[in-house]
Amino acid sequence: MKRQDLYFAIVMLAIFLPFFLSADLYDWYKTFNAEHAMIMAFLKFGILATLGEMLGCRISTGNYTTPNFGVVPRMVVWGILGVAIAMAMMVFKSGIPAFITAMGGGELVAQFYMEGITFGKFVVALAISVMMNTFFAPVFMTFHKITDTHIAECGGKLKALFTPIPMRRLITTLNWDRQWSFIFKKTIPLFWYPAHTITFMLPGEYQVLFAALLGVALGVILAIGARKK
Numbered sequence: 001m002k003r004q005d006l007y008f009a010i011v012m013l014a015i016f017l018p019f020f021l022s023a024d025l026y027d028w029y030k031t032f033n034a035e036h037a038m039i040m041a042f043l044k045f046g047i048l049a050t051l052g053e054m055l056g057c058r059i060s061t062g063n064y065t066t067p068n069f070g071v072v073p074r075m076v077v078w079g080i081l082g083v084a085i086a087m088a089m090m091v092f093k094s095g096i097p098a099f100i101t102a103m104g105g106g107e108l109v110a111q112f113y114m115e116g117i118t119f120g121k122f123v124v125a126l127a128i129s130v131m132m133n134t135f136f137a138p139v140f141m142t143f144h145k146i147t148d149t150h151i152a153e154c155g156g157k158l159k160a161l162f163t164p165i166p167m168r169r170l171i172t173t174l175n176w177d178r179q180w181s182f183i184f185k186k187t188i189p190l191f192w193y194p195a196h197t198i199t200f201m202l203p204g205e206y207q208v209l210f211a212a213l214l215g216v217a218l219g220v221i222l223a224i225g226a227r228k229k
Helices: 003-021 023-035 037-061 071-102 106-112 119-135 137-153 167-173 176-201 204-228
Strands: none
Touching: 003 023, 003 037, 023 037, 023 204, 037 071, 037 204, 071 106, 071 119, 071 137, 071 176, 071 204, 106 119, 119 137, 119 176, 137 167, 137 176, 176 204
8 A cells, every 4th residue: 555545545534434433423423414415525525435435536537636636616516516516416306206206106205204114215315316317317427527627628627717727628529439339328327327326225415425525436436437448
């Protein structure tokens, strides 16, 4: 283990360990999370998803960052995207059960809102996951790729947050073959469908946190995919 790996492990422990050691801190987190859900979504994704990308960078390049990586700009962008993800989760978690009820699946929806794991909860959670990742995820992932490219072109500096994104040029030069064959065709059905099914089966206060943790896993998956290519 290199020194940078030790530092990374210490950072991860510093983020999570206090919540296991202090019941008061954990209670504060739950209260603040309930009262300020969007602020917490910004912080969770800004920190955890960026750490996931740093871990992916470590796997693919041997270092946690590169000269054009841009830790701070990525954290800000991930925070904004995290708010969008939290909003999408709220919309689909409310809309899909309403649709299933309208289609005669009221009993399944009733089970979805019960405590514990039930067949109805699994079916509704799977439906929410499939619909959200089919219609929301491709747009989200494409925009995320564009922002990553923009940050790299700005040298990873803070000016990336204030410089207009050349959308037309970036979207036309995007590697659509990889975007379709790996990002859309493989990660969505093989990773995001089952991962977010689990997410929507969790208690509400843990869902956004778990979704942010999935960003860490995705950083590793994307790095492995890049190495294979």
